Amino acid sequence: MKHDYQLIYNKLYEHYGPQGWWPAETPFEMMMGSILVQNTSWRNVDKALDNLKPFLKPEAIDKLSIDELAQLIRASGFFNIKASRIKSYMEWFKIYEYDINLIKKRDRHKLRTELLSIKGIGPETADVILLYALDTPIFVVDAYARRIFYRLGYDMPASYETFRNQVEKELPVDLVLYNEFHALLVEHAKEHCKATPICDGCPLFGICDRRLD
Structure with missing residues (x-):
């Protein structure tokens, strides 16, 4: 299965808009x-x-x-x-x-x-x-990213580094994109892709395999 991370990003960004993370003053x-x-x-x-x-x-x-x-x-x-x-x-x-x-x-x-x-x-x-904090374009692998990509139908590597490198290999080196992508995945996991998902109105519904096992 082709992993289209840019498509996931685009759909989340279109739905939720810019997140402006991280929540801190400095x-x-x-x-x-x-x-x-x-x-x-x-x-x-x-x-x-x-x-x-x-x-x-x-x-x-x-x-x-x-x-x-x-x-x-x-x-x-x-x-x-x-x-x-x-x-x-x-x-x-x-x-x-x-x-x-x-x-x-x-x-x-x-x-x-x-x-x-x-x-x-x-x-x-x-x-x-x-x-x-240090303005380095890098993909953050967390439990939310694992949950969302798995449900979409992606078999992601168990290794943190391999998972991160696989995503980064297919995305442009763009600080804003990585900044927003992590925040959007967190937002999506809280709004729709919860432990018990709310699929109604989900911006990724059309590209999701809905793997829940």
């Missing part, structure tokens, strides 16, 4: 949100970010003890683990003097390797940071 807030959202809902992340608001500058986070940080992000769940991950991330960020423009000058592949070497930063979190 790239640094986006980075913190990408770690806080691990294994929880965005609603809980919002609460944690509200508590973190007075400290949403790298230097301020750096000065907090791990226990102080954990208490501030308690609402996000797994708060001790996430506080430790944020601190590990900050050690890496500090190497670049907390300067995002400096980081953006790095080669994309080297940068991704560096991010993946940080304790607690897996491929999905690394790619979200690359895409939304």
